Amino acid sequence: MKRFLDLADLERDAVLDLLALAARLQKHPEPQALAGKILGMVFFNPSLRTLASFQAGMARLGGTSFVVTPGQGTWKLEHRLGAIMDGDRAEHVREGIPVLASYCDAFGIRAFAEGTDLAFDLAETQFNAMAATVNKPLINLESAVNHPCQALADWKTMDELGVPQRGKFVLSWVKHPRPLPLAVPAATLHMAAMRGMDVTVLRPDGFALPDAIMEKARRAAAASGGSVSETTDRAAAMKGATVLYAKEWGSTRFYGDVEGDSTLRSQLGDWQVDERWFANADQDCRFMHCLPVRRNVAVADHVLDGPRSVVLHEAHNRMPAQMAVLHRLLANSN
Amino acid sequence: MKRFLDLADLERDAVLDLLALAARLQKHPEPQALAGKILGMVFFNPSLRTLASFQAGMARLGGTSFVVTPGQGTWKLEHRLGAIMDGDRAEHVREGIPVLASYCDAFGIRAFAEGTDLAFDLAETQFNAMAATVNKPLINLESAVNHPCQALADWKTMDELGVPQRGKFVLSWVKHPRPLPLAVPAATLHMAAMRGMDVTVLRPDGFALPDAIMEKARRAAAASGGSVSETTDRAAAMKGATVLYAKEWGSTRFYGDVEGDSTLRSQLGDWQVDERWFANADQDCRFMHCLPVRRNVAVADHVLDGPRSVVLHEAHNRMPAQMAVLHRLLANSN
């Protein structure tokens, strides 16, 4: 494995191998496996779990890491090709990224969607332009429409909790003050489909996931024996659900149109998860969320603090899942 | 020892043991004692000494550390229970703190006083709510009314300087542009009382330390053979003093009332330490301060740059004192 950019780049068996490696490293630590190895990470957007879990994960394997945050201690970086750089961005990613990558053994990039042009974001234009300048093992720390580290950790969490492979997985849109990117919904949908689950995307009108994302997930489902559907009907979606995975995202009908999104969003007051959502679900139905989550906006306190919630388990699994990725990318290399 | 949150949680002998361990580690380094161990730290407020000395201390024991600063590269975190999180705080400490703690072997939190409700701050409401979510060894990196790492380093400094156990320790209020928290005065008072010193709190009218803090210190003094008193009379306080420990704090009469505090504060122009303060002190009287200190506001340049000042010695001792804490919390654990 040279890059970890999208779960879809891997065969299903390769994902299972990563998960097995993660479990093995938890049971049998290898505190020197990455001795002398250096992970560099650049964060164009805020991070809590990714920032901390990768640093901790590298350390637990004997390696080290450094973090660069453009605009905070470092120059703001320009992305646009051909830009006349007379503004506040002192350096271009065409220099900044390969320079940073040249100091380390593996590199990670976080760069959220621009959120104005859906086709631009779906094509991972910005991330791919940076990735093309890196000739080291590369990790996607969350891009415009992907977050493979989160997806891998969530898969691991479901395995550990005994969530059946063919269980019903409901990915539901929930409320948020602003339109958030499609990265986690897209990655989560794909992960659940690839795991072989019966996935239902539950979302209000105007928030359908883009066709390209749905089609890609359907192909994964076809290969794994799962299925993918979508609906606006909460009761139908939740009937028999074994997992409710809540996530916030922006209106795809009004992508890049803040006012249109806001008007639509303001009418969706009841898209906050509370216990009533689980009335027809499997009685052991789990509540999942990638975090950060806005309490009492996206989900009520009593669900997060109740027995269904496995959000801390998911977040913790970021570390062992990523340790497996780091191990595969870096162990036994020179 | 599972937590290091308050010097008062420890028996006096346990503090002496920590100080002995700190001295031993300085004389006989143990560069592999914490190999493979990870310290996570979250700073809700600025830091210079704590930030650097804990990172350096972990490294000197063979361990590693990571730092998270909410609002700088990481989401702003919400503290209020039951909050409807539709503002600028994207994540709640009820998720953020236990997630970060789950990646490491020991965890540290810095969270200053809110400064509006004295009872809320005296109860360490905010810090304790976070501490309750952490099931790892935990270190108080400065909370609303405590700073045990500073207190331990100061005790060590006095020992090294040969300051007599029964010496007269004057903790004096000094000028500052704004009301600062009670953490260091409270921790310093307690430390000096626990060490067995005759402690005098010298402060203007309106700046008395809260009864709860004074009473707690009096109990420590009773156990150690020391004493605690307070006065507004500088000459009386400084007579025979062996240590002048200067510190800034907000008016307790006008706690949370910026205007009231400011009016009172504006009349206290002569509460800046200069050499005249030492006229009746012991001739070897030391000047101590936890830093950061505002030169020529809290204390005159000639005192800081003169032979009485031991502020750099105190600051350096943060590292060995904390190394002893880390060693006790983490060495020989799994």
Place this chain on the structure above:
Amino acid sequence: MKRFLDLADLERDAVLDLLALAARLQKHPEPQALAGKILGMVFFNPSLRTLASFQAGMARLGGTSFVVTPGQGTWKLEHRLGAIMDGDRAEHVREGIPVLASYCDAFGIRAFAEGTDLAFDLAETQFNAMAATVNKPLINLESAVNHPCQALADWKTMDELGVPQRGKFVLSWVKHPRPLPLAVPAATLHMAAMRGMDVTVLRPDGFALPDAIMEKARRAAAASGGSVSETTDRAAAMKGATVLYAKEWGSTRFYGDVEGDSTLRSQLGDWQVDERWFANADQDCRFMHCLPVRRNVAVADHVLDGPRSVVLHEAHNRMPAQMAVLHRLLANSN
């Protein structure tokens, strides 16, 4: 070697030794050479290469590092002697710097020019005041008029590229929206002179490098067999050039006079490097720049992306060059 503050502090042979050590460490890594050693770095100004390459370099030698950025997670620091500190700067460098240095085995400081008083900056007043408080091996991470780490990396780059020792080295002023410091032009000029090259400083009227900098370089050239000259004539300068080193700096005629600088600067629209600059140069003439560089302001995309550009090579060499410095300062010390 106790300090690495200025290439001019070293004999030419000592620089050659450092370069040989850098090459040796690249060929024969010493992953434990600095085991247990700690580098502390304080950045008063933004950094990308220095920040990342020093952390990576320490890690590759088995050591660790910590970074402090005043104003970002740490107090803003006051530099002025005798200041009455009642503003937004909570701590003075007279405390902050020696305290940080006391936690580590080597220390680095980045502090750009103030840019108002040329004599103040040329004397390195600010950097030297801080350096005087540090009793550890000290590294200049870029000061008012120096950047020895960049200079050493650039020397190494030219050696690796086979740029002849007596080649013609053109240091040319190029456009930038604002007046930048003299650190890199001064250090680069000195480095090329010390290497023994025929150095031409090409700059518009009003941007002559200060006499003190030119004279110092001339002395270095005299000792190494090189030469130093200056001109405003681009065609004459570029004739036969083997290296074009582009750099932005502020008008020395209008030092600290933003309006005067701006007026002069606005008339210099054609000081952007493009391929036409190389018409009379050696056909293999290299394009060098220390980065960050503003594309299509200082230099056209086609030059940066073309075969002449060695800017990534230079940036990468920061790491091995600095590893040699760190090795010399710290290896075999206690």
